[in-house]
Amino acid sequence: MSHNTFGHLFRVTTWGESHGPAIGCVVDGTPPGIALSEADIQPFLDKRRPGQSKFTTQRQEADQVKILSGVYEGKTTGTPISLLIENTDQRSKDYANIAAQYRPGHADVAYDMKYGHRDPRGGGRSSARETAMRVAAGAIARKVLGEGVKIRGAMVALGAHGIDRARWDWAAIDQNPFFCPDPQAATEWAVILDDIRKSGSSLGAVVEVVAEGVPPGLGAPIYGKLDAEIAGALMSINAVKGVEIGDGFAAAALRGEQNADEMRMQGGKITFLANHAGGILGGIATGQPIVARFAVKPTSSILTPVRSVSAAGEDVEIFTKGRHDPCVGIRAVPVGEAMLACVLADHLLRDRAVITRVCGDKP
DSSP: OOOOEEOSSSEEEEEEOTTSSEEEEEEEOOOTTOBOOHHHHHHHHHHHOSOSSTTSOOOOOOOOEEEOSSEETTEEOSSOEEEEEEOOOOOGGGGGGGTTBOOTTSSHHHHHHHHSOOOTTTTGGGSGGGHHHHHHHHHHHHHHHOTTOEEEEEEEEETTEEOOGGGOOGGGGGSSTTOOSOHHHHHHHHHHHHHHHHTTOOOOEEEEEEEESOOTTOSOSTTSOHHHHHHHHHHTSTTEEEEEETTGGGGGGSOHHHHOOOEEEETTEEEESOOTTTTEETTEEOSSOEEEEEEEOOOSOOSSOEEEEBTTSOEEEEOOOSOOOSOTHHHHHHHHHHHHHHHHHHHHHHHHHHHHHHHOOOO
């Protein structure tokens, strides 16, 4: 099974399974001389860590990251950075009764069709456990981007229940278990999701990620478009079924003059009067905030019985025991931030490489 690596100059390869002894990644392409320690990575992993509220899986993983290579005396060396997180709270027995059955909505049947084999213990490589290493890599990507680029994410819908954007407050996302920027919506969501959780079901979500301070010019036309690669990166996250940039699908309902990001000169610089395009035009960053949203389907592992089939070709009814998120969209917020950071870091390095070749400037 290949395709465990993403990126061009900033390349990330993840490895490990949900119920194996450890998970890890190798980050290649980080420039030398960047200050880096486990303490720079851990806060982002703590945001994603399971078991922090009744609205996430109760699997207890400390997710303590270890840097194994690529850093010397507190700074990157330019060589591959290897990261490791030990798995400490696996309960493979929870999957014993469904080891020979396909869970609807999961990758079980697709893996079996392709490889003739699958790991029933939490899904193996298809488990969202793998995303912890993306978050770790994203922390390194942020260091590459520098302090001038700020990347933040928020959950803007729980199922059919959206936020009121007039109440948007970035400070609120650290004050509720949903990363929700609308305090009132967060209070309402707590009641809604608790009822869903107790009923043995789940809900989906919409997550919005925003990058501010992105240098204009990142990205390339045609097949190297920044928005296309952001969309691909976000689409690669477990349970994501849709991605939009800027106004996205809502733009189709607008007239041309409504959708236009009009411009004026202010202080000798071009100023945009709107940002329907989400900070990217023709695949190239304009310097405006980059805005992307992705839709996360309801958690497929639920206690409500659903119809399926077994590997032996028998009709069965299945429900999934164990510890599962009633809404995987909650912990997808830091994962979305990380994937956006990795794409931007990759394009920043690619942009520097082009300038160096053409102009002879140092990166």
